[in-house]
Amino acid sequence: MRRHHRTTPRVTRLLGSLLLLAAGTFTLGAAPAEHPSAGQRDAAPLGGIVPAPASVEPGGAPYRITRDTAVRVDDNREVRRVGAYLAGILRPSTGYRLPLTTHGHGGIRLRLGKGPFGAEGYRLHSGADGVTLTARTPAGLFHGVQTLRQLLPAAVERDSVQPGPWQVAGGTVQDAPRYPYRGAMLDVSRHFFTVRQVERYIDELALYKINELHLHLSDDQGWRIAIDSWPRLATYGGSTQVGGGPGGHYTKADYREIVRYAASRYLEVVPEIDMPGHTNAALASYAELNCNGTAPPLYTGTDVGFSSLCAPKPVTYDFADDVIRELAALTPGRYLHIGGDEAHSTSHADYVTFMDRVQPIVARYGKTVVGWHQLTGATPAKGALAQYWGLDDTDPAEKAQVVKAAQHGTGLVLSPADRLYLDMKYTEDTPLGQDWAGLVEVRRAYDWDPGHYLQGAPDSAIRGVEAPLWTETIRTSADIDFMAFPRLPGAAELGWSPAAGHDWDAYKVRLAAQAPRWDALGIGYYRSPQVPWPAG
Known part of the structure; x- marks a missing residue:
């Protein structure tokens, strides 16, 4: 999960x-x-x-x-x-x-x-x-x-x-950076965040040399980007969120502004439309996308794995083509993320059929496919990136599938959930977040090496790291800050800095020295007892 x-x-x-x-x-x-004695x-x-x-x-x-x-x-x-x-x-x-x-x-x-x-x-x-x-x-x-x-x-x-x-x-x-891909993901589907809030996060990412902003634009709880050829996706599918709030969506002008602002901070936007699962907002908006022709109700809970586009229907691929075409036209960056995880309601055969038909659509509109690592259970397109979100103790057979794909040319972006998921609680007492992947304190988030994480994966396959922030419990910019800081800078260092200098004891001192800067910027953060924060 x-x-x-x-x-x-x-x-x-x-x-x-x-x-x-x-x-x-x-x-x-x-x-x-200028009086030195006065400051x-x-x-x-x-x-x-x-x-x-x-x-x-x-x-x-x-x-x-x-x-x-x-x-x-x-x-x-x-x-x-x-x-x-x-x-x-x-x-x-x-x-x-x-x-x-x-x-x-x-x-x-x-x-x-x-x-x-x-x-x-x-x-x-x-x-x-x-x-x-x-x-x-x-x-x-x-x-x-x-x-x-x-x-x-x-x-x-x-x-x-x-x-x-x-x-x-x-x-x-x-x-110079160790890896070319140094990302952070913001889930705007479980809870919607405004253009201004996203731009605020972009500024925080830029401070630590993050260069990829992955926006999770669709899920069971909300569809967040206007698509002219399927307008109810945004107006109806985007009308709610976890807990039943008002939701929201980005107009095309809104999305262009996010892309422009990110580019001004030298971040590339990686948009994600999660398919074929995590699609209840789309299924509720258009009955014909369902195998039985009946639209389900909008969904405001947090369970996963129950929804699926209908792989045998031709309209499914018309839908995918239209959405990818319009989103690709709005996105100057190289990548388009098609999700692919937790498709528990899609048979393996249908999943493979779906991915075999949708990946070429992404290429047709000039983008490189990115998918969650379950994509390696099908046949990843040439040049595709697989985003690994497993755990340290994930089934060896599942890891072997990912490694085999990497050995055959699929690039890897590492986002192990028990290391880099920013929505995981720090401790049992953390007021926000989840714990299904475990408790992730600051040292655990930092103290691992992407180059040796998946044994057998070629060095050339590791394109970088990404720190996702899922928003089942995250509602405000203050919530984002508290869960991202102080773990986000560690993810940035894993992606940027030479492996030879990786040392927790030295890093925690440098990290502690960032606190006055966060105070000056108005970034609220978790004061982990593992870090020697300055007094006061």
Whole structure:
């Protein structure tokens, strides 16, 4: 079985604001006087970053951001956007103007250049004259900005002027991710979350260099995306949620805004339409999708495995084609997730037939198939990704099926439920979440190696990790924060950082140092007794 208070964060800055910043039209009142005795802060150590960088060489004088600092960028639209994003973070707390410019020397420099960075890596060099971020791509610069944020005092995240000073330790960070796929999933079907709430979570994911946002858009309890050719999916199938609340759905404009916002934070949206099971909202909306031609009632409970599209009916594949076509047209990313788990009401033969017919539809519309690991019980399409959600003690035969598919070219994204499911309770006393996969404290979530988790799976098959958050008990952004933090940064580190540096005792110290930043951002979190949190 798969699925079974906090202050308000800084108001999100949308693209229009970023463009104003880039144009240099943003001004503040007088900057605060810099009196070290009225708020002296030492530079954060280069080695304190989460996720841990690939290489750190501390040394030399720190750089101090002052009212004379400028953010210097290449004359490139994307680089200017990253620079504007950085300035938008720094201006409210420092009180400095921090103009964007393509000229001059010193200050904070963002530049594209050659180097061993890959598609997402970067180099950060800090010295007395300034901070220089170099990357091959704007995505690398953006990830470097997240590192720079953590090298500044946590108060830099606040939306009002703070005393400073604002120092960045001297030295060099050279960094690139271990895995290309570093994801988090948000279930918006069990409980619906607004565009604003999803964008808030995107900002939290970006801070830790997550690059894939998996949106679980359909399930038994609700259908959350407008499909023009089947309008009742959203208007009727999306009209409820767990417990019988009002539900909701995204218009196509809403979904485009989520995709756009995610792209501005260098996250790719992976939409999921779960099929052939987990489909009661669709079955209730259109009677013809049922084998008996009768629509069931809408469902607001949490049981699983009872629903199924009718694999023998031709209309099922018309439905799948229409939904995939419309969703693919809205999604610029590479992937489209077709679910495939817990299809207990679908015979094995029908399941194989369904997957054999639906996977080519995904390819027809230019996307790569992603499915839960039960997809390996059929024949995964060439290039498909299987998302493994089993447990440490899952049946060896089931694991062997997944490993065999990996040996034949299927890529794997690892989401073991008793490690990375963010909806699992921390302890028996956790007020939210479930415990069917076990209790998942912070150390358990972090202390495992994706590269050696499924014995026999080739290294080349492991594409990365993903931390899903199912929402049977999750209703608010505060609930999301409490279950995601502090476990989400550990999932991000598993996906980003070199395996050689994986060490719980060192990590828990770096994790504890994140707490003041979460406080500044208004992120409520679980104060695990396994982590040496700062006092106060």
